[in-house]
Amino acid sequence: MAAADLTLLRTDSDRLLAAVRGLLAAKGIVTPEEIKERIRFVDEAxxxxxxxxxxxxxxxxxxxxxxxxxxxxxxxxxxxxxxxxxxxxxxxxxxxxxxxxxxxxxxxxxxxxxxxxxxxxxxxxxxxxxxxxxxxxxxxxxxxxxxxxxxxxxxxxxxxxxxxxxxxxxxxxxxxxxxxxxxxxxxxxxxxxxxxxxx
Amino acid sequence: MKFAPGAAVKVRDDWPEARGPVHIRTPHYLRGRQGTVVRHLGDFANPEDLAFARPASRLPLYHVAFAPEGIWPGGGADLLVEVFEPWLQPI
Structure with missing residues (x-):
């Protein structure tokens, strides 16, 4: 997630989540697409x-x-x-x-x-x-x-x-x-x- | 894999919680209790290491059945619980 997006997030937990997701992507542990897919699986279940x-x-x-x-x-x-x-x-x-x-x-x-x-x-x-x-x-x-x-x-x-x-x-x-x-x-x-x- | 279906086992009467920070997936109420192996469920990374981001070896995980007697005073029911191999001793 680009730095500019972080300024739009309201709570500390939102910022922490965005930072963790950014790190996971940067380190190649999971891609943003994989996170998105998993969220979709859970929401649709x-x-x-x-x-x-x-x-x-x-x-x-x-x-x-x-x-x-x-x-x-x-x-x-x-x-x-x-x-x-x-x-x-x-x-x-x-x-x-x-x-x-x-x-x-x-x-x-x-x-x-x-x-x-x-x-x-x-x-x-x-x-x-x-x-x-x-x-x-x-x-x-x-x-x-x-x-x-x-x-x-x-x-x-x-x-x-x-x-x-x-x-x-x-x-x-x-x-x-x-x-x-x-x-x-x-x-x-x-x-x-x-x-x-x-x- | 150490235990076949039907093997009589005892859950280790061990309390690592008393020695420092741990993440244990063996419930307190089963420590020291006797049960019967139902089946091997597969091998899974040791949660006691995973929880602390340590390299985790894969351990056999068993479904183990316990009778209610001797677990809860005057109640309870049959129990079926996942227990990792290092927590089980042959009896």
Missing amino acids: HPGQGARMVARAWVDPAFRATMLADGTKAAELLGIPMRGMPPLGVLENAPGLHHLVVCTLCSCYPRAVLGYPPFWFKSAAYRARAVRDPAGVLAEWRTVLPADTTIRVVDSTADYRWMVLPMRPPGTEGWSEDRLAGVVTEGDMIGVTLPHVTA
């Missing part, structure tokens, strides 16, 4: 992307198998940009097993497929309680699991990002993929809620 993956997995067993083995590859098959993003892992809910994702150390989140994390995901309360009292957390979300369900809390501590493949809700037999994607929310793919069909 939203929970609808993850919901598309879930809906496809519900109707296509081969895609589901790919998604559970390699979430990054499955996302790319649906045209979701994953280049430069952390590897994506997908954990499948099943009768008797429910997954809940948290990052106790910071706020790791599968942004490529779910977009920006909701505010509560980053809160100290959710991060502390999800590992210590997940049943209590789910109860506050009014999420009711069958009594014999094992809850498995996935603490996202390192290089992977994790999303949940929820179970397909009853009452959706014969639905199109688009319609199925419409019932899948961000919370369902973190595991605080379950997809449901309103009658």
Whole structure:
């Protein structure tokens, strides 16, 4: 960025950001185009992307198998940009097993497929309680699991990002993929809620 | 790669935080706890060096499962957590 542009920036943090971006470019670490592309990826990501993956997995067993083995590859098959993003892992809910994702150390989140994390995901309360009292957390979300369900809390501590493949809700037999994607929310793919069909 | 799926492991009961500035991706609540290796997730640059802009070697990263017993008093749930190899000991 040219020096003249810096004078138009209002806050110290704006100036610091511009300086860092200038240095990264000058030292050849990343190009301005790469930064721009990454910002576009992050801004365009939203929970609808993850919901598309879930809906496809519900109707296509081969895609589901790919998604559970390699979430990054499955996302790319649906045209979701994953280049430069952390590897994506997908954990499948099943009768008797429910997954809940948290990052106790910071706020790791599968942004490529779910977009920006909701505010509560980053809160100290959710991060502390999800590992210590997940049943209590789910109860506050009014999420009711069958009594014999094992809850498995996935603490996202390192290089992977994790999303949940929820179970397909009853009452959706014969639905199109688009319609199925419409019932899948961000919370369902973190595991605080379950997809449901309103009658 | 030291651990196969199903290997019983113990997380090192080590507290580098007490010795100086560190960046550790192994949660406090797992230090000294026993778990089971689920699978090797890949090899990744050591965050403990990356955080300080030091040359970082690539370390095996495992998904490790922990039972709730003995981790939280009277609660909790099964846990599935990414842990780097140097934090794991065979048992």
